[in-house]
Amino acid sequence: DQQVKQNSPSLSVQEGRISILNCDYTNSMFDYFLWYKKYPAEGPTFLISISSIKDKNEDGRFTVFLNKSAKHLSLHIVPSQPGDSAVYFCAASRLNSGNTPLVFGKGTRLSVIA
Amino acid sequence: DVKVTQSSRYLVKRTGEKVFLECVQDMDHENMFWYRQDPGLGLRLIYFSYDVKMKEKGDIPEGYSVSREKKERFSLILESASTNQTSMYLCASSLTESNQPQHFGDGTRLSIL
Numbered sequence: 001d002q003q004v005k006q007n008s009p010s011l012s013v014q015e016g017r018i019s020i021l022n023c024d025y026t027n028s029m030f031d032y033f034l035w036y037k038k039y040p041a042e043g044p045t046f047l048i049s050i051s052s053i054k055d056k057n058e059d060g061r062f063t064v065f066l067n068k069s070a071k072h073l074s075l076h077i078v079p080s081q082p083g084d085s086a087v088y089f090c091a092a093s094r095l096n097s098g099n100t101p102l103v104f105g106k107g108t109r110l111s112v113i114a
Numbered sequence: 115d116v117k118v119t120q121s122s123r124y125l126v127k128r129t130g131e132k133v134f135l136e137c138v139q140d141m142d143h144e145n146m147f148w149y150r151q152d153p154g155l156g157l158r159l160i161y162f163s164y165d166v167k168m169k170e171k172g173d174i175p176e177g178y179s180v181s182r183e184k185k186e187r188f189s190l191i192l193e194s195a196s197t198n199q200t201s202m203y204l205c206a207s208s209l210t211e212s213n214q215p216q217h218f219g220d221g222t223r224l225s226i227l
Contacts, residue, residue, distance in 0.1 A: 006156075009154070032213055034215055036218075041123075041220070041221070041223075042220050042221070043118070043204055043206075043218030043219050043220045043221050044157070044204070044218045045218070046215040046216070046217070049213070049215065051213065089156065089157060095213055101147060101159055101162050101172065102216060104149075104156050104157040104158075105156055106154065106156035107156050107157075
């Protein structure tokens with residue numbers, strides 16, 4: 001049973017426009033969420049995170065929104081750049097549960113077209 | 115900057131061989147993890163470790179074992195490699211505090227022939 005779902009395997013966006021990547025989760029115990037970005041032949045790199053006490057976290061061109069009631073989060077990239085083309089993974093964990101590993105979604109491949 | 119180093123970027127082995135994948139981190143992180151990444155399946159956790167000599171099974175431990183004799187090193191062992199273990203293997207580490215992100219190595223692309 002997939003606890004973290006990224007239902008769009010791929011997304012294409014024009015350069016300069018907004019990219020919106022979505023993620024849904026089923027486990028209501030999750031209270032900390034992260035986005036990772038992965039280029040081919042490299043390991044994932046941490047991008048941005050949000051805890052369940054917030055509904056928005058912003059870092060430069062990247063903003064993550066959390067809707068706890070819908071168990072949904074999204075990553076917005078504005079403006080999108082060709083270098084943003086990568087696979088994006090959503091991940092979730094339980095902050096106060098000690099050493100519980102992250103649960104990852106299957107990823108969304110973003111292509112930013114110049 | 116955290117550095118997670120995986121010993122090989124590319125590896126080709128034969129069916130039935132015992133395969134060792136090595137991972138070293140330089141930031142004194144307590145937690146270390148092994149994942150495999152396959153197309154359409156995302157990142158799947160194989161094993162993880164919270165301390166030296168400790169290990170926990172992840173979601174897909176079958177056919178694998180691990181070793182953590184020193185804090186900075188976490189080894190993944192394929193006891194008898196099979197073709198369905200051809201994959202990208204990713205090692206990660208993190209501090210114990212739950213809100214600390216995992217830092218990943220660049221991965222080992224392993225092919226079993």
